[in-house]
Amino acid sequence: xxxxxxxxxxxxxxxxxxxxxxxxxxxxxxxxxxxxxxxxxxxxxxxxxxxxxxxxxxxxxxxxxxxxxxxxxxxxxxxxxxxxxxxxxxxxxxxxxxxxxxxxxxxxxxxxxxxxxxxxxxxxxxxxxxxxxxxxxxxxxxxxxxxxxxxxxxxxxxxxxxxxxxxxxxxxxxxxxxxxxxxxxxxxxxxxxxxxxxxxxxxxxxxxxxxxxxxxxxxxxxxxxxxxxxxxxxxxxxxxxxxxxxxxxxxxxxxxxxxxxxxxxxxxxxxxxxxxxxxxxxxxxxxxxxxxxxxxx
Numbered sequence: 001x002x003x004x005x006x007x008x009x010x011x012x013x014x015x016x017x018x019x020x021x022x023x024x025x026x027x028x029x030x031x032x033x034x035x036x037x038x039x040x041x042x043x044x045x046x047x048x049x050x051x052x053x054x055x056x057x058x059x060x061x062x063x064x065x066x067x068x069x070x071x072x073x074x075x076x077x078x079x080x081x082x083x084x085x086x087x088x089x090x091x092x093x094x095x096x097x098x099x100x101x102x103x104x105x106x107x108x109x110x111x112x113x114x115x116x117x118x119x120x121x122x123x124x125x126x127x128x129x130x131x132x133x134x135x136x137x138x139x140x141x142x143x144x145x146x147x148x149x150x151x152x153x154x155x156x157x158x159x160x161x162x163x164x165x166x167x168x169x170x171x172x173x174x175x176x177x178x179x180x181x182x183x184x185x186x187x188x189x190x191x192x193x194x195x196x197x198x199x200x201x202x203x204x205x206x207x208x209x210x211x212x213x214x215x216x217x218x219x220x221x222x223x224x225x226x227x228x229x230x231x232x233x234x235x236x237x238x239x240x241x242x243x244x245x246x247x248x249x250x251x252x253x254x255x256x257x258x259x260x261x262x263x264x265x266x267x268x269x270x271x272x273x274x275x276x277x278x279x280x281x282x283x284x285x286x287x288x289x290x291x292x293x294x295x296x297x
Contacts, residue, residue: 007049040076051088057160102159122279128185165231175224191271
């Protein structure tokens with residue numbers, strides 16, 4: 001079998017974090033796959049590969065903020081893809097745009113929920129878009145009319161990068177002053193201090209249980225708001241996380257999310273608790289159409 005050549009691009013820090021060198025070794029020795037780093041920038045890369053994967057969400061955010069270096073790399077990447085339309089691409093930039101914006105991401109989850117069968121039903125947590133600045137009285141009215149009750153979570157509309165992980169729990173009315181423009185409010189759902197990160201490739205899945213946050217201690221303290229970084233609270237370590245692939249069939253989105261969205265690869269965060277009537281999906285981490293894998297979108 002001929003060797004498959006796969007191009008990639010990601011920031012050096014990200015490559016180090018996921019131990020890309022070890023992944024490269026495993027792919028080469030066990031799967032006959034060579035990883036090739038794409039050199040993107042002013043001088044376009046001419047390397048010929050069979051497929052490309054990348055981690056460009058941070059670059060997309062940087063480009064929106066007008067950073068020239070990010071614009072340069074993204075432009076070079078798009079030229080590379082345009083010159084090689086037959087390359088299998090994981091993941092087209094428009095797909096990344098959907099999950100970069102928390103509102104469009106939550107809308108996508110809700111659309112999947114409405115379309116899936118009752119047998120595999122899951123729900124979106126719902127949200128309140130607070131992009132524009134309003135006075136406290138107007139904000140209070142909007143919160144009440146949307147059926148929100150304390151406590152609830154305030155998240156950045158940007159769902160990726162460091163900004164996407166900076167959050168706070170609003171515990172009472174005094175905490176409303178901490179809600180800034182370009183925020184999204186979501187209900188706090190009691191989920192037994194744990195969440196599940198689900199990753200699906202075709203019919204295969206990988207489930208990791210990670211620690212989460214509880215409001216029991218917070219409500220007993222005299223505080224109006226609790227600020228936290230979700231990536232720190234739910235940090236993956238050997239001590240705090242565990243693989244749960246044996247319970248993959250219990251996850252509502254395992255079939256319905258991928259089938260309804262016509263996706264080959266998907267990832268999401270799912271809440272499961274005895275207190276919940278049904279599962280709740282709070283975040284999409286990856287969405288991919290099989291057509292884009294074939295280089296057709």
